[in-house]
Amino acid sequence: MKSLVLLFATTLLLLSGLKSQESSNISLIPQPVSVARGTGFYQLKDPLIISAPPQNDSVKFVANFLSNRLVNTKGGWVSTEFSESAGKAPIRLQLLPKEDNEIGKEGYHLSVSEENGVLITANTSTGLFYGVQTLLQLLPTAAAGHTVVEGVQWQIPAVTIKDYPRFKWRGMLMDVARHFFTKEQVKQFIDNMATFKFNMLHLHLSDDQAWRVEIKRLPRLTEVGAWRAERTGRWGEFTKPSPDEPKTYGGFYTHDDIKELVKYAAERNVTILPEIDVPGHSLAAIAAYPNLTCTPGTYQVSSGERIMVWDKGTFYALQDNNLCPINERVYSFLDTVFTEIAELFPFQYIHMGGDECYKGFWEKNKQVQAFMKKQGLKDANELQSYFVKRVEKIIQSKGKRLMGWDEILHGGLPPDATVMSWQGMKGGIEAAKQGHQVVMSPNSYAYLDLYQGDPIAEPPTYSMVRLSKAYEFDPMPPGVDSSLILGGQCNLWAERLHTMRHAEYMLWPRALAISESIWSQPAAKNWNSFISKVEHQFNRFDAASINYSRSMYDPIFKAGKDSNDSLQITLSTEIEGLDIFYSFDEMFPDQFYPKYTTPLSVPKGAANLRVVTYRNGKPVGKQIKMPVIELKKRAGIKVKETP
Structure with a gap:
């Protein structure tokens, strides 16, 4: 009798251990709304058929996207079948016949069982795409790679998942101005965004160090503004280039490049937000067209030498890097720029920057002061507001809406502007209380170019956002109208990022924390569980040859x-x-x-x-x-x- 009891107890213990082992296979970032573990696994076999409805090209793309991923990593015979009836295909993608209001446009249901295989249902192709991203994370680590790996058990844990995002704006900023990233590298960035359900790529296309997008009617913007003297080392400590020094470092995106990127991103449910940063951070434009500044002189594109100084919470510029707000040629210039930008980027917003505009040169300029007096502008903040409001009218004339960093609050917001709050949450809260839409992107949580471990052991930068801090990010502040908070965004500024490997090191795993903070419901977040999932993701990054930081250890x-x-x-x-x-x-x-x-x-x-x-x-x-x-x-x- 005792031996039977012992055998029964041992069996229960083994079953419990097996169940625990199976449960540990459910490791998903961002965390879905609900996950229910079933019994056993579904084994993928050859031939493998993925079925989807035939009438929707976007759904066909999702099915072919999954097929290509499995062909490249699983190998064997994988095909797609497009028909009204899903039949008994091992993997089935279906649009719901009646809209499920709970999951909305981006949500999905995913079920896996030993008997029935994989079924993903959604209201839209976008929801199916996100369901596929979750399915890929349920597959073995090899599915994250780029080549076929022998000896892998291609099985999926039985599970039932319901999922939809908390926020509709889930952004990542890629700074291609400070260092140029090729079209293929931007595509790689988009692929990695989509894996973790980010849907907004904010491209920072202009700054003091470069102008990166072709404007055909203003060719010097890329002939001059896209190139600078090459420097390697510590940003801000470089020597200033001599006027005759070769300007060979850089590059830019042609109209055809942008159209290709916009299409590539859209297929992966990523929208591209273009940013042309004005009136500050405009040295590359001024180097190309010196008549755009209030301060006559000789200008060249910055190569990373110190041109601005930050000290005790304030800053000043060593040279005038602002467009001149009283110069009508500036507004004609911007009209030309935004005409072409609006034609290239279908998104409803154009980001005008508006940050870190040093006004000292305006304050010392007699013509500027006379203009301010004539216009009844009491200070330089109101002059910047005058500029922003004129820019808004230009952008609106192209059928677009203006977005800017929270400094556009200075001197008064334009009536229809949307604020991206980077200096903490304060600017976003103020804008929302004024009735404006807001994207939260606070440097205290979401600046991923900052230290993530002790500075003694990290690439040089200037401040700190640890993984645990990024995981605390919540774009929804108390006391504001929640309908005005569009969502959140993390930013990867590239002053110190010379390569994609360095960029990846700064992004991952902190971007995983931001992903879960803007997709998942607050109640679904758990720090210890998240760390376990991050460690699981490290293995997938290894398989995909993606660099990442282990500074959390x-x-x-x-x-x-x-x-x-x-x-x-x-x-x-x-x-x-x-x-x-x-x-x-x-x-x-x-x-x-x-x-x-x-x-x-x-x-x-x-x-x-x-x-x-x-x-x-x-x-x-x-x-x-x-x-x-x-x-x-x-x-x-x-x-x-x-x-």
Whole structure:
């Protein structure tokens, strides 16, 4: 009898372990509205047929998209079948005969069972596309790659999923102005966006360092503005190019390039928002057409040398990089630019920038001051507002709506403007309370070009947004009309990003946190569960040859003083379950070195603290060397500098 009880208990334990193992296969980013795990798996076999209704070209694209992914990774015989009846095809895509109001235009239902295979239903092809993205994440890791991998068990866990987005605006900014990314690299960016259900690509097409889009009636914008002297190293510390130095670094997108990108993005349910940043950040345009500025002089495209200085919460420009708001030629110029931009980009919005406009040159200009007096403008903020309102009229004349960074609030918003709030949430809240639509993109949560780990071990930048901070992002502030909050966006500024590999390192995994913050319902978010899903995604990134950061594993240093005013070092980790091992003896520590348990004091004569994190006996973090002198500076302890 005892042996039977023991056998029964053992069987239950094994079944429980199997169920737990099966459940662990459900790892989805962003988290769907509901996920119910079924029993067992559905095995994909050859021949594999994907069926879809025939009357909709967008649905056909989704079916062929899935087919191509499976051909390239699973191999074997995969085909698509377009008919009114789905029959018994292993994978079926269907449009719902009656609209499901709960899931809306972008939602879907996905069911997988051992008996019936895969069924994805939605109101629209967009919903089917997002259902396919979820299906691909349910497949083995090899499905994320680009080549056929032998020996893979091509099975899908039985599951029932209902899903739809929280916000309709789920954006990512790609800065192609500071560093040029090719058309193919932009397509790669779009593919990765779509995987995690982002649907807005904000292309930052102009700045002080380049003008990246062809304007046929203004050819010097790309003949001059798209090229600069090449520099490699630390942004803002480069030498200023001489006037005769070759300007060979750069590139631009032709009209045909843009049309190709717009089509490519639309097929993947991504809309492209073009940004032409004015009146500030316009040095590349001024280098091409110097009569656009209020300050006569010789101009050239910035190569990354310091042209603006930020200090104690304010900033100033070392040269005038603004379009002149009192010059009628500027508005004729912008009319020409926005005419072609409006023709190239079907989206209803054009982003005019409007950020970081240094007004000191305007304030010193006698002609500008006389104009302001004549127009009854009391200060330079109202002059910028005058400019923004005229730009809005130009953009509206092209059948488009104006969007700008939150500085367009200064001096008064144009009546129909939409605000993208980057300086925290405050500007967005103010705009919404004035009745304007808002996209939240706060630098405190959603700037992915910032440090994600300790600066001592990261590529140089200027501020910090850790993964956990990005995961806290909620675009919906309390106390405002929720209908005015379109959604959220993360921004990848490219001043310091020379390559796509560097861009990927900064994006992932923080963009995963933003994805879940703007698609998933707040109640569905869970930090510990998210970290587990991120680690699962790391394997898929490896299969896809996508770079990413593992900085979430690295220790966090806190430098302070003990009761004797000596340096005291506290270490912590961003995620749970990690052990920190350390050394002061200049050897790289491992699990046989001391494990951190209490705040550290520095042994006499020690110059560096070295640390590494382990989990379950294996290293997971970087080997980090932290100079003691750096920790003393952080603690406010005076140090004697080495001559």
